[in-house]
Amino acid sequence: MQDLENTNEALYAESRERKQTEAAFRQSQADLARASRISSMGELTASLAHEVNQPITAGIANANACLRWLSRDQPDLEEARAAALRFVQNGTRAGDIVNRARLLFTKDSLQREFVDLNEIIREMVLLLHSEATQFAVSARTELAADLPQVVGDRVQLQQVLMNLMMNSIDAMKNVNGTHELTVQSQRGEDGQVLISVTDTGVGLPPRQEDKIFDAFFTTKPHGTGIGLRISRSIVGAHGGHLWAADHPPRGARFSFTLPISGGTGDSADSGDRTGTADGTQIP
Helix, strand or coil: CHHHHHHHHHHHHHHHHHHHHHHHHHHHHHHHHHHHHHHHHHHHHHHHHHHHHHHHHHHHHHHHHHHHHHHCCCCCHHHHHHHHHHHHHHHHHHHHHHHHHHHHHCCCCCCCEEECHHHHHHHHHHHCHHHHHHCCCEEEEEECCCCCCEEECHHHHHHHHHHHHHHHHHHHCCCCCCCEEEEEEEECCCCEEEEEEECCCCCCCCCCCCHHHCCCCCCCCCCCCCHHHHHHHHHHHCCCEEEEEECCCCCEEEEEEEEECCCCCCCCCHHHCCCCCCCCEEC
């Protein structure tokens, strides 16, 4: 009888210990999930602040340019109107980014439509006109004729190009010599479109060509280290790849590929891969 009681007590103790262990395990899982959510929210907040800050900064620059044109002895209304229009476009972009952030919590956050990358490049060159002018950057485009469209999220692809172009401008701010920003589009291999953003700035940090895409890695005094990480994620979500390389004798080149809509790339002959440059310039 005593042996039976001892056995029951042992089983009860074992059961209680197992329940305590399971409860501790569940609590650990909950704590880990909470820490993961906090980390994710922190990264999301930092990336959102970074993405929204760019069009706001460009918008402020355009607003100041508008005021300068209007403050002249003989106001230049045409230039002021153009600067005001760019200000509106930047404000609209900031709103679009916030709306896209809301969609992160839906099942399908990628808004798919046919996108003309040449058109997006021209838009970004125009939106960053004041920023480029402020730092004496000469921007030009070399866009392939009849570039096939891609299927993707227009606003997110705009974010990628704005990130890369802003990074290039930042890289040239404190560099002596010519400040040249070139954005190219061309047909790549295997049914893809290739976009490149090249500058004459400080170049990439030595032996860290891929590390620059890590979250929170930055060489800027006030950088967030989020822009390139987000850009690579966006390109990857579109079935493409983003990478960086030095551009001798000075500067860096950021390139990314995106699959042509339909994947066949039959909208242009292979002999037209280089296309023709349209020579868009920002003095």
